[in-house]
Amino acid sequence: xxILVEVxxxxxxxxQCSPQQFMQxxxxxxxxxxxxxxxxxxxxxxxxxxxxxxxxxxELHRFNVPMIDLDQHELAQDLLFTVE
Numbered sequence: 001x002x003i004l005v006e007v008x009x010x011x012x013x014x015x016q017c018s019p020q021q022f023m024q025x026x027x028x029x030x031x032x033x034x035x036x037x038x039x040x041x042x043x044x045x046x047x048x049x050x051x052x053x054x055x056x057x058x059e060l061h062r063f064n065v066p067m068i069d070l071d072q073h074e075l076a077q078d079l080l081f082t083v084e
Contacts, residue, residue, distance in 0.1 A: 024049075031056065032063045042067075 005026070012022035031045040035056075040048065046056035057067050070078065 028059060029063065032060060032065055035060075036063075036065045036069075 007022070007026075012019045015022055015025075017025065027049045031040070031049045034040040034048075035042055035045040042057055043053045046053045049056070051059075060067055
């Protein structure tokens with residue numbers, strides 16, 4: 001499957017990057033958002049954009065997206081299991 005997005009020619013310049021870098025950043029942003037929405041796992045998001053899972057996880061900070069997103073209940077359960 002392929003997704004085509006029309007981008008004005010001046011957009012990479014406005015973002016102060018090359019067209020190739022703009023395209024890579026746009027793909028990364030899409031993968032990060034799908035991961036944040038819990039639509040894709042980190043491994044699936046990484047493979048979507050052709051990078052390793054470790055590389056993908058290391059890029060999340062650029063988007064202020066946590067690697068692990070647990071609510072208070074999930075965190076408490078995880079802590080209980082590690083303490084026992």
